[in-house]
Amino acid sequence: xxxxxxxxxxxxxxxxxxxxxxxxxxxxxxxxxxxxxxxxxxxxxxxxxxxxxxxxxxxxxxxxxxxxxxxxxxxxxxxxxxxxxxxxxxxxxxxxxxxxxxxxxxxxxxxxxxxxxxxxxxxxxxxxxxxxxxxxxxxxxxxxxxxxxxxxxxxxxxxxxxxxxxxxxxxxxxxxxxxxxxxxxxxxxxxxxxxxxxxxxxxxxxxxxxxxxxxxxxxxxxxxxxxxxxxxxxxxxxxxxxxxxxxxxxxx
Numbered sequence: 001x002x003x004x005x006x007x008x009x010x011x012x013x014x015x016x017x018x019x020x021x022x023x024x025x026x027x028x029x030x031x032x033x034x035x036x037x038x039x040x041x042x043x044x045x046x047x048x049x050x051x052x053x054x055x056x057x058x059x060x061x062x063x064x065x066x067x068x069x070x071x072x073x074x075x076x077x078x079x080x081x082x083x084x085x086x087x088x089x090x091x092x093x094x095x096x097x098x099x100x101x102x103x104x105x106x107x108x109x110x111x112x113x114x115x116x117x118x119x120x121x122x123x124x125x126x127x128x129x130x131x132x133x134x135x136x137x138x139x140x141x142x143x144x145x146x147x148x149x150x151x152x153x154x155x156x157x158x159x160x161x162x163x164x165x166x167x168x169x170x171x172x173x174x175x176x177x178x179x180x181x182x183x184x185x186x187x188x189x190x191x192x193x194x195x196x197x198x199x200x201x202x203x204x205x206x207x208x209x210x211x212x213x214x215x216x217x218x219x220x221x222x223x224x225x226x227x228x229x230x231x232x233x234x235x236x237x238x239x240x241x242x243x244x245x246x247x248x249x250x251x252x
Contacts, residue, residue, distance in 0.1 A: 024120035026107035028056065034081035034105065035059045042083075044092040050104065050131045058128055059105040060135070065095040070143035070169070070251045071136045073129065074103035077150030077177070078115060081105060086174070089236035090147055090243060097244045100141065104132050106152055115177060118151055125155035126162060133167045143251055147172040147243055150230065154178050161186045170219075170250045172243050175199050175230050179206035181213055190219030192246040194239070196228030203230065221246065 038059070039047045045063030052058065061082050072094055076087045082103035083091070091103035106128060107121040129146070136144055146168050148156040153176035160166060161183035172192045173181075179202035181191075193210050195203050207222070214220035223242055228235045 024109075024117065026056075026121060026124055027110055030108050030110065031058065031105055034108075038081055038083050045095075045101070045103075048102075048135075050128070050135050052124070052127045052131060054127075060132065061091055061101075061103040063091060063095045063101045065098050065100045067098065068095075068100040068141070069098040070145055070247065071100040071102060071139075071141040072145045072147050072247070073132045073136070073168075074101050075129070075146065075148035075152035075156055076103070076106060077152045078118060079108045079111065079113065086149060086232045086236045086239055089240050093237065093240040094244060094247075097248075099145075099244070099247060100136075100139075102132055102136060104128055106155060115151060118154075119158075122155055122158040126159040129156065129159045130163070130166070137167070143169055145170040145172065145247060145250070147174065149174040150177045154182075157182050164188060170247065172246060174232075174239065174243075175203050176210075177203070179203050179210075181210060184213045184217070187217055190221075190246075190250055191217060192220070192243070193222040194242055195224060196230055196232060196235070197224055197226050198229045200230050219250065 045061045048060045048062045049057040050060050059082060074087055074091045076082055076084055082105050087103055091101040094101050107124040109117055133144055144167055146156055153173040160168060160171060164186050168189060170190050175195045191214055193214060211222045214222055225235060232239045
């Protein structure tokens with residue numbers, strides 16, 4: 001009588017495991033829907049496609065600056081796309097000030113997925129960031145920065161910590177959704193931690209801890225933008241200005 005019960009429990013466990021794996025896979029169909037929505041109406045920059053080791057090609061929005069001082073990879077947050085709101089502002093306004101931008105599509109899950117489901121995609125995200133760095137190098141850029149928002153900042157943190165020699169010379173973390181930096185001892189570049197006065201609770205509660213980490217990292221800074229929320233709604237241009245000022249200090 002025990003054998004059927006044992007096999008039933010095993011089957012349930014395997015089904016649960018399969019469900020977990022299945023939900024952790026990037027939703028390529030959703031990526032395509034974003035691309036189909038964005039690219040026909042693109043006004044600033046050009047659509048390009050970068051390849052991962054698996055062969056999957058993902059969208060990038062590339063905007064060249066005249067006499068560029070450096071290039072900036074722009075990384076969106078949970079479940080959205082490379083021209084969304086503040087991301088669109090960063091990618092389109094920084095080139096006016098001498099910074100070429102490459103805003104890339106990060107892996108997404110289904111629309112009803114939660115933030116705690118996304119760490120399963122961090123390996124995929126790291127591949128995309130590595131591909132973006134390599135692609136910019138083929139364009140002749142030797143000075144490359146990273147500007148990332150919310151869950152995108154967590155993905156970027158994972159990539160940077162695992163790849164100390166990634167080629168990234170500066171990182172702007174906008175409202176990192178975990179509220180903290182992981183493995184910050186591996187950072188060999190200045191970091192700007194920028195967040196809103198009305199940001200997510202975890203971002204605000206851990207601000208002092210992040211500041212303590214950055215105090216040990218030369219050239220780093222922390223800025224709280226008065227009146228701004230997590231998404232910098234209505235304050236996108238101010239965010240772009242703050243980011244540009246930080247980059248100007250790094251790439252004089």
